[in-house]
Amino acid sequence: MNGKVILMTGATSGIGQVAAESLASMGAQILQIARDPARGQAALTRLQTQQPKAAHAIYYADLSLMREVKRVAAEIALAHPHIDVLMNNAGAMFGTRSVTDEGLERTFALNHMSYFVLTACLRDLLIGSAPARIINTASDAHQMGRIDFADLQSETAYRGNFFETLRYGGPAFKVYAISKLCNVLFTRELARQLAGTGVTANCLHPGFVATRFGAQTGGLISFGIRIAKRFALSPEEGAKTLIYLASSPGVAAVTGKYFHNCQPLQPSKAAQDDSAARQLWETSAKLAGTES
Numbered sequence: 594m595n596g597k598v599i600l601m602t603g604a605t606s607g608i609g610q611v612a613a614e615s616l617a618s619m620g621a622q623i624l625q626i627a628r629d630p631a632r633g634q635a636a637l638t639r640l641q642t643q644q645p646k647a648a649h650a651i652y653y654a655d656l657s658l659m660r661e662v663k664r665v666a667a668e669i670a671l672a673h674p675h676i677d678v679l680m681n682n683a684g685a686m687f688g689t690r691s692v693t694d695e696g697l698e699r700t701f702a703l704n705h706m707s708y709f710v711l712t713a714c715l716r717d718l719l720i721g722s723a724p725a726r727i728i729n730t731a732s733d734a735h736q737m738g739r740i741d742f743a744d745l746q747s748e749t750a751y752r753g754n755f756f757e758t759l760r761y762g763g764p765a766f767k768v769y770a771i772s773k774l775c776n777v778l779f780t781r782e783l784a785r786q787l788a789g790t791g792v793t794a795n796c797l798h799p800g801f802v803a804t805r806f807g808a809q810t811g812g813l814i815s816f817g818i819r820i821a822k823r824f825a826l827s828p829e830e831g832a833k834t835l836i837y838l839a840s841s842p843g844v845a846a847v848t849g850k851y852f853h854n855c856q857p858l859q860p861s862k863a864a865q866d867d868s869a870a871r872q873l874w875e876t877s878a879k880l881a882g883t884e885s
């Protein structure tokens with residue numbers, strides 16, 4: 594990875610942090626987008642210790658706000674004309690419904706729209722950097738997701754009902770599952786659109802990993818996840834597929850796939866629906882104002 598430039602989100606914690614540090618130790622230059630200056634600075638210091646020769650850099654943005662995603666993408670594009678790998682990895686699950694001042698439900702905004710908008714803003718730069726790779730962190734939770742295009746902002750989904758609570762363990766997980774289905778569908782359509790450009794797009798499930806994920810969700814869900822984490826993978830184990838997709842020559846030409854344990858895996862039936870993938874793309878582009 595000597596001399597490779599990797600742009601990552603969600604690298605201040607969990608699997609992203611481990612992946613960033615491992616890839617830096619292989620010689621890569623890591624550019625991060627973080628939201629919190631103290632956590633961002635700590636992450637940068639760790640990387641500089643790991644690989645002092647590379648000019649690692651950090652940029653700040655709240656990725657649940659699309660104007661922030663666009664601003665930071667423009668700053669990065671100006672400073673770094675070449676990017677080998679874009680890793681969309683930041684994500685969270687929110688216990689109660691909240692809407693950003695841009696009118697987007699927060700889970701959908703952070704987990705899907707930030708991936709969509711950051712990629713759209715850097716698309717030409719990545720094509721100009723080809724061969725390049727885009728990696729989206731999805732989840733096995735996508736298996737439970739069903740997209741209702743009439744309720745993309747989850748007004749109904751967050752209300753839930755008794756049976757849904759039994760099925761999903763609560764509306765927060767249902768909304769999270771939908772956002773992760775969006776990651777797989779987005780990757781599918783992105784790979785289709787980028788065919789022949791030398792830029793690949795793949796997504797992954799890292800496994801159930803003991804990270805800070807779920808800590809901010811609140812209530813019983815945070816409690817349940819805290820207990821379940823005793824049986825979860827370590828962040829080092831969870832980061833393996835991310836690192837593999839960013840660095841392995843074996844996947845240089847592989848695109849449009851969903852990976853787990855460094856192997857391609859069939860995603861759910863809903864995640865293989867090409868017309869849903871196209872509809873999600875068109876709707877996201879309208880919401881983001883990135884239609885061409």
Ligand SMILES: NC(=O)c1ccc[n+]([C@@H]2O[C@H](COP(=O)([O-])OP(=O)(O)OC[C@H]3O[C@@H](n4cnc5c(N)ncnc54)[C@H](OP(=O)(O)O)[C@@H]3O)[C@@H](O)[C@H]2O)c1
Nearest residue numbers: 603604605606607608628656683684732801802804805806
């Ligand atoms: N852990 C699991 O079992 C699991 C399973 C399947 C999929 N995943 C997925 O893996 C990805 C990484 O999660 P993780 O498990 O490593 O969790 P984590 O330790 O909570 O890390 C989440 C990362 O996202 C960043 N982030 C959250 N909200 C943000 C915002 N508004 N703007 C900018 N950055 C933001 C966090 O920044 P701060 O450091 O500032 O909080 C942190 O770097 C997520 O997409 C998650 O859905 C996790």
